[in-house]
Amino acid sequence: MNEQTVLTQLEAVIRQRKAERPEGSYTTTLFDGGLDRILKKIGEEAGEIIIASKNANPDEIIYETADFLYHLLVMLAYHDIPWRDVENELQRRFGNRPH
Numbered sequence: 747m748n749e750q751t752v753l754t755q756l757e758a759v760i761r762q763r764k765a766e767r768p769e770g771s772y773t774t775t776l777f778d779g780g781l782d783r784i785l786k787k788i789g790e791e792a793g794e795i796i797i798a799s800k801n802a803n804p805d806e807i808i809y810e811t812a813d814f815l816y817h818l819l820v821m822l823a824y825h826d827i828p829w830r831d832v833e834n835e836l837q838r839r840f841g842n843r844p845h
């Protein structure tokens with residue numbers, strides 16, 4: 747069975763936004779802004795994770811991590827890199843772990 751996590755469902759929506767560029771979509775504004783706009787957001791969101799972590803506020807950390815992951819998925823979609831490839835890399839490393 748093809749397992750659909752929220753991450754892969756979100757990835758599909760992001761790819762659709764990239765192809766169709768509907769008005770009113772935040773994802774469309776990122777793709778229209780190009781790679782520099784996407785990377786600026788990744789930098790900002792990374793900074794917000796650092797602040798949340800320093801604040802040791804679990805809700806804030808979760809919220810900012812979700813923001814960051816969303817923008818990472820947009821960056822991967824910009825480059826046509828599937829999330830599956832990242833999972834495969836993690837799986838390869840996990841498999842290489844000494845037991």
Ligand SMILES: N=c1c2ncn([C@@H]3O[C@H](COP(=O)(O)OP(=O)(O)OP(=O)(O)O)[C@@H](O)[C@H]3O)c2ncn1[C@@H]1O[C@H](COP(=O)(O)O)[C@@H](O)[C@H]1O
Binds near residue numbers: 756759771787812816
């Ligand atoms: N998961 C997300 C998601 N996470 C974060 N964000 C947006 O990322 C932005 C976070 O940046 P900031 O906190 O700096 O807020 P901002 O001031 O609005 O951002 P900027 O104007 O500075 O870019 C906010 O506008 C959030 O709405 C997201 N926008 C969309 N999604 C998902 O993407 C799907 C498609 O969204 P649309 O493209 O808007 O239809 C949605 O159904 C959601 O599931």
